[in-house]
Amino acid sequence: MSPGLLFAEHALLPSGWAQDVLLAWDAQGQLTQVQTGAAPPAGVARAGGPVLPGLPNLHSHAFQRAFAGLTEYRSVQGGQNDSFWSWRTLMYRFAGCLTPEQLEAIATWLYLEMLEAGYTSVCEFHYVHHQSDGQPYADAATLSRCLLRAAQRVGLGLTLLPVLYQTGGFGGQAPHAGQRRFLNPTEALLRLLQDLGPEAAVQGARLGLAPHSLRAVPPDSLREAVAGLTALDPLSPIHIHIAEQTQEVDDCLLWTGQRPVQWLLDHAPVDRRWCLVHATHMNEDEYRRAAACGAVAGLCPSTEANLGDGLFDLPLWAQAGGAWGLGSDSHTCVNAAEELMLLEYGQRLQRRQRNVLAQADQPHVATAMTLQAVAGGAQASARPVAGLAAGQRADWVVLDPQHLALAGLSPQDMLSAHVFGSHRSSAVREVVSGGVTRVQQGRHALHESAAQAFVQARSALLAAV
Incomplete structure (x- = not known):
């Protein structure tokens, strides 16, 4: 340069x-x-x-780009509804067959697509770690390094978030075969971050941690992982899937007597380092408390629509002072402007109003949304990508x-x-x-x-x- x-x-x-x-x-x-x-x-x-300003993409599962559009058929029988959970079964089949060479090729194309569509950096929520039989590679960082190389090759800024995944459901349920490539003891994931540090630093990438979800990370592991990460780097970002589907909320209530976001806020040190991905199903108190702690809401409109997740109440979040950013998640859509459009249109359909996300000082809704998405995306990325200002990346x-x-x-x-x-x-x-x-x-x-x-x-x- x-x-x-x-x-x-x-x-x-x-x-x-x-x-x-x-x-x-x-x-x-x-x-x-x-x-x-x-x-x-x-x-x-x-x-x-x-x-x-270049838009940060704050939530990506790169390998899922390879089967975008290939799950659009009814996969359940007997009158059951297709849902996130039936889609997940299909996704596991693809995850189980992925090779390092395929992941790198898929991520290289995806990251190039992101640049062509107006994203200039990405937070990669990376949870496929091991070989297809669940055994670690000789180099445990094999697949992580595929993603680092892909981002470096095309010139996309990267926040790499290796995922902690240990259980198959709330209450420590055993993981099933489709999840075997994801699993790591807490100490192994922290060791992975240490090993990746020098390589990430060379290309200006940022490292963080992604406890996959409350159903996949037991309370003790969550606590140990956050403490271990903080010891390595007290400013590193923490991303977690939370309250994406109503079944997740119901299962969490059955397990703890609390809703997912409520439980997380009561049991983890949630602050500005955290990105609450989706957070679709919160009550008013959860909106207020989560916004007050400074966490970013990670919204993925095209994926949330594709999976039938539901709609985040962004005006309520904004009233509470909450920050937010955009991700393309499963990559059924790789287009920064289209995610902005879908976000606004979802709010319009929900409220039967127009220009819902405009602000008093920014009446043009596209301008208002772009500035908010850049600010929230930069916070979640923990990289200096907060727009066109001295000290920020030239994106x-x-x-x-x-x-x-x-x-x-x-x-x-x-x-x-x-x-x-x-x-x-x-x-x-x-x-x-x-x-x-x-x-x-x-x-x-x-x-x-x-x-x-x-x-x-x-x-x-x-x-x-």
């Missing part, structure tokens, strides 16, 4: 839209200056359109002002048209991550070769299922 300068006529800063913005960054890919009202210096490159997206949906509009209306009136990624002209241009004219340089490798990996995986 090398230092650089860019002049933008319009850029979306953390405080809102600004004109005549000069961006400067250093050889480490970090912004050193964001000057507004600047005269364009001679010889300095000009952005080809409005500049947006941004340039929109195409000549795109039919955007042509002739003001910057805030261009963003609105990008989210609500285009094909969602078709107006992305350029994407920069860490000060390096990764996408030009909507295409990553590795697009063709990565796509071919992905198709080959998926075909081999499908033949093995």
Whole structure:
């Protein structure tokens, strides 16, 4: 990398839209200056359109991209409803056959897709650790290193979250065969984080921990894992699936007499380090308490819709001062703008209102959502990716002002048209991550070769299922 300068006529800063913005960054890919009202210096490159902060994707299971679209059929008989739980059975079949080479090819394509769609970093919730028979690889970090290499190859910022997974249900139920590749003793997972530290540091990746869920991590293990992680790095992020489905809430009540989020807040040191992924089914008290502790809500609208999870009450969360960010989770959709659209549309359908997530100081809903998603995603990533400001990573997206949906509009209306009136990624002209241009004219340089490798990996995986 090398230092650089860019002049933008319009850029979306953390405080809102600004004109005549000069961006400067250093050889480490970090912004050193964001000057507004600047005269364009001679010889300095000009952005080809409005500049947006790159969006962090705060929840990803990379391998699931390989079977997106392949579970859209009724898989249960006898009048039972298809649900998250029947989908999970199908997912386990794919997870059981995955090879390291396939994971790396799938993740490389996925991470490239993310860049082309306006994401500039990802939180990878990584839970396939072992060989297909459940035995550890000779190098326990084999699959984690596949993900690190994939992100480095395409230039996507990474927060890697190895998953702690130990039980098959609440109350210490034994895991079943479909989960054998996920399982680790607490000390083994903490050792994995220590082993990955130097390699992650070299490429600027962040490490954290993901207790999979309350049903998969017993209370003692959760406590030991959080304490062990804090001893390694007191600022590292902690992500957990919680209250995604009503059955999970019912099972937790049966086990403890408490709802999942209620139990977690009473038994774990939840604070700004935590990301509560989904948190779909909370009562009003849980919304209030979880927001007050500073945790980020990790929302994945396309996956939550695909699995029939339900709708998060984002206005209630916002009233309590809660932060939130967006993830693409199972990757039925890999499109930053489309996740924003689906999030707003879900709230509209629930309330029968429009522009639900607009704010008094940001009446354009696409602008308001983008700024909130960037701030919450940065907090959950524990990386300096909180937007176009000095000290943050030089991550941004340039929109195409000549795109039919955007042509002739003001910057805030261009963003609105990008989210609500285009094909969602078709107006992305350029994407920069860490000060390096990764996408030009909507295409990553590795697009063709990565796509071919992905198709080959998926075909081999499908033949093995």
